[in-house]
Amino acid sequence: MGLLDLLFVVAAILIILWLLGFVFFNLGTIIWVLLVIAVIIILVRLLSGRRI
DSSP states (O other), X not given: OOHHHHHHHHHHHHHHHHHHIIIIIOOTHHHHHHHHHXXXXXXXXXXXXXXX
């Protein structure tokens, strides 16, 4: 498992946590920060030429 694979797994986990937080807990700013981090990781993976 390469570094980008690991980053993709982390991004997926962050998106799931964001969805759970948004639906159940509504934690506000922390959830949006997690979402932004997950999106950035996915963009880095896409720009590096690897499939999601």
